[in-house]
Amino acid sequence: MTDTDRIVHIVDDDEGIRQSIGFMLRKAGHFVKTYTSGTEFLAVVDxxxxxxxxxDVRMPGIDGLEVQDRLSSHGIALPVIMLTGHGDVTLAVRAIKAGALxxxxxxxxxxALLAAIDAAFKHAARDKRDHVASADAVVRLAALTPRERDVLDGMVLGRPNKLIAFDLGIATRTxxxxxxxxxxxxxARSLSDVLRIAFAAGLGEAA
Known part of the structure; x- marks a missing residue:
């Protein structure tokens, strides 16, 4: 993981919190960027x-849950750790359901904070590997002919060659x-390899 992958973005309207957490994280070896509001953060995130x-959950203007919703709607999958000064179980449930780690x-x-950040970085690294695997799988499948894709679709459904042949109206040998x-x-060297590639590319998700 590169240095830019390990940046911690602190979004909190409380200057004291930004300074204290920022100091703590920098001392622990992290790179830190701070934002005074959800609006300021959303203006630069991509x-x-x-x-x-x-x-932070409770901020003037755009609160943390709204920031989280907007990130999701724009396909931005940065791992989120929610912070609050209020023991609000309802907010916690909403945040977790919306994808907060x-x-x-x-x-x-x-x-607890350092452990949560470490878990977030590991989660981001897994997502990055999954994205690379998915993109690679899509490129591989793009080389297939339409009929080969039809056969692959049958393989993904677990159909034997004879049934695939029947479905497509062609010979089993074909x-x-x-x-x-x-x-x-x-x-791919085996059926398992083929299926892993197909699933990484998103085939079979509707099933």
Whole structure:
């Protein structure tokens, strides 16, 4: 993970909180950026931004839950740790359901915050690997002919060659040829390899 991946974005209207958390995280070796409001953060965030977000729930104007909703609606998947000075279970549930990784109540222990941030970075790294795997799978499948995609669709559904042949109105031997060709094109050595690639590309999700 690069330095830019390990930036912590602190979004809180309380200057004291921004300074104290920022000092603590910098001392722990993290890179820190601070924002005085949800509006300020939303003005600069984009899909290329890296790191994780410490997001205060209760802020004037756009609150933390609204910031979280807007990030989601724009396809920005930065891991979020919600911060609040109020023991509000309802807010915690809403934040977690909306995708927040953690919900910390102020004042929180240093160890709890650092553990939550570490978990957020690990989550981001997994997401990045999954995205790369997904993009690679899509590129591989783009090399298939329409008929090879039809055969692959049958394989994803768990259908044997004979049933795929029946569904497509072709000979079983023809299915076997298409199957061998598509496995070669996507660089798969086994059925398991083919299925992993297909699932990474999003095939079979509706099922």
């Amino acid at each position: 899909r290329e931004m890296r790191g994780c977000i410490l997001l 953690e919900f910390l109540e102020k004042p929180f222990e240093r160890a 299915v076997e040829v298409h199957r061998a060709n598509l496995m070669d094109k996507v660089h």
